[in-house]
Amino acid sequence: MNTSAEPLRSLWLIDSKIIARRFWLTLALLTVLTLGACSTTRLAYNQAPNLLYWWLDGYMDFSSAQSTQARQDIDTFLGWHRSTELPTYARQLQQWQALAPQDMSPAQACAQFEAVRAAVQRASERGLEPLTRLGQQLDREQMAHLQRHQDKGNQSFAEEYLEGSPEERLNRRVDQAVSRSEMLYGRLSPAQRELVRSGLQQSPWDPQKALQERLRRQSELRQTLQTLQNSPNGTALDASRSYLIRVLQTPTAGYNANSQALVQHGCAQFAALHNTTTTEQRANAVRVLKGYEDDMRALAAQR
Template sequence: MNTSFGDWLRGVLAGHRLGRIIARRMGLLAAGMVLAVALSACTAARLAYNQAPTITYWWLDAYVDLDDAQSTQTRVALDQFFQWHRFNELPSYADLLRQWQALAPHDLTPAQACAQFEQARERIERAAEQTVEPFTRLALQLTPAQLEHLQRHQARGNEDFEKDFLRGDAEQRLKTRLKRATERSEMLYGTLNDEQRALLRDLLLGSPFDAQRTQAERLRRQADLLQTVRDAQAAPALAQQRLREHYARVNRSPTPGYDAYQRELVRQGCVQFSRLHNSTSSEQRAHAVRVLKGYEDDFRVLSAQR
């Protein structure tokens, strides 16, 4: 699978990539607030989610080096967000996981895979909207030194992306992607056989994923975020509007041709996911049902906690 639909879907299931997808989709504070939601798909799901405000706070602090007043404000905002998320979103996630359990024992069409992707994407966008007001409040308080800190953090992330996706020859990069894709797939299905690993390799070879193009878009979004903060500070009355416009440019890039590229990534990802799923045995599908059921149970317990 590719790094758009594929990483997103496996991230929801396995808890490893959702944070990155959210980060690209929602910007700094939005990313921070929802990043820890991904932890709810880990082994210690309930404990991790209950600690999500604290974990997310430290993630945010690493990005902008919050001062004392900002720290207090941010902790309150995170508590409020996760309180809302727990009661309003987790039940929907659990319902979605139940749908996936019903689908898992059967062959899937690309259309079915994309329909599930769209439902989850809508939930992520709903959560993003809840972050506009607190992110605006924080953006208006960031100092030039904090924006420089953010730029340095972005640069380190870009180095990591380059290391993962741009260095080495084509075979080395494919080997790295295959290793990660296999590990994520096996979290859902259990051990893949040789034929499935070969299929996964072929699917990656056929993916339209372009690391250089994706990196260029990352750089555009990072610069857009910094400029959005500066624009918000220059016109505080329009700050929330500027933030919403930034979110919109993350969802639909102004770069010519990039939206078409993203749509093709999703379309191909749906094809690729369905092909890998349709190669699985009844035992592997039963494994997937058990994994999904475990996540569903965690979400329902978490959503009921007061």
Template sequence: MSTFPEATKGTSTYLRIIARGLVLALMLQLLSACSALRLAYGQGASLAYWWIDGYADLNEVQTVQMRRDIDGFFAWHRGTELPYYITRLQQWQQLATAESSTDLVCAQFDVLRAAYLRVIDRSLEPMARLAMTMTSAQLQHLQRKYAKNNQEFERDYIRVSAEERIDHLMGKALDRYEPVYGNLNDTQLKLLRERIRQSPFDAVRVNAERLRRQADLIRTLRELQADRTTTVATATTALRRWHDRVMQSPIPGFAAYSDGLVRNGCEQFAAIHNTTTPEQRAHAVQVLRGYETDLRAVAAPY
């Protein structure tokens, strides 16, 4: 149910992208249609592989190992994480019928962040195995992929007027709210636009952090590539330290800024939710119940 500003997602880089790929069928936002969620999870291993391949351009040997690792990941995820998500969906159905608050929304965000960190922790060793075998050509492929993503970020958030940026953020927000609540009314749309207008989101600052993370990862991967004594354990540690710097930027003040963005997103969600009609809340309960049903069907054979 997360509806935090697109800016918080825009800071994701390689390992976070990998993690999203590994749980592409689920995603923490759970915003696909119920039938699509069931289908997507069933195809999750293939979708995850193609997602990763798009960044790493895997060779034949890497492909065999990655498919094995992805299968292992999904076996763990079905058995360990799906029951957790099902329980949360039941709780969210209850929350959807009542008034909300900033603190309550942020508590749910913390729940999702903890789930994300468990996914990262499970993904580190497979990614370390891949990192140890990446070639210079593959690192160049990754950099080209980054460059394309960076151009898209600049196009959407930097090389635009303030109103165009708000329009883009508004569209992204609606893509997250309306699958849950149904169409927002004029009052809600006006409130959402005003909330976005007041957001502390700074595209230039966010982009600088994105570029820092990308450069940090490329440097980490090159060091692993150059060190012939690297083991899976030391490579895993190197990636863990890199991800620690993702979660807690070494740039002075950025961690506080990021926390402020999250808090602002919590305020936005609570404000919009508290304007929803009984019909919209009933719609949200129905959607969340559908997600629960789908995840139960996916997990049932296991």
């Protein structure tokens, strides 16, 4: 998923609008950090220690000592993930293969989304302690580096979702959603493409509100990191956990209700598209999901 986010938020949050745009494929790709085919999946996951390190370093600009500790923490986290989470993902992918040939209700789609959200929650809790320890070590220049990186991500967000006419913005979203759907189902028909467009037009997602919430979370992340640098370990961990709670359940008035509305809309949108797919498209989805299941099992078996 090509979503810019704060380092902590990246492990802790699935934006509600994701489900409206890339449901099945997101479920599969969430587990492997890649947008490629099955052979690429295994390669990307095996490269995850380096990819994750360089991604975090881009935000934090690690010192030499921090680099050593970060690599150790990443190896420990991914070792847990490989042995504990990948078998769970494989079983979930097997269930999705059984669902894919059938019509689906919005409630069924939302149940699968909740399974993904639970996986993110488990990873969040697992990563909380090492990320807190890292936050305690950041100096003033690294904090400034983080803010510059956030500002750059916000500029990219604005370019993608706020610039251009309403029609141009919608066309970009439609192109992305169609591309992701076709990676699962194969080529969509003109009627299916129009269904995707219609669903996105009716979406309650507001990019201005999303940007404001994004800015709030970024500001609170920086405040939390400042708190961590002056806190003993136990208190620091509590501060990180408190931040996590406020990411998952924002204090912004009305935003949680809007997020839930986005999830419900996304579930309905996905179900509507899925229910128009042909036997061939559903068979293609089963093959894709089976490929990811095989990858999960092969990767979990590696030590």
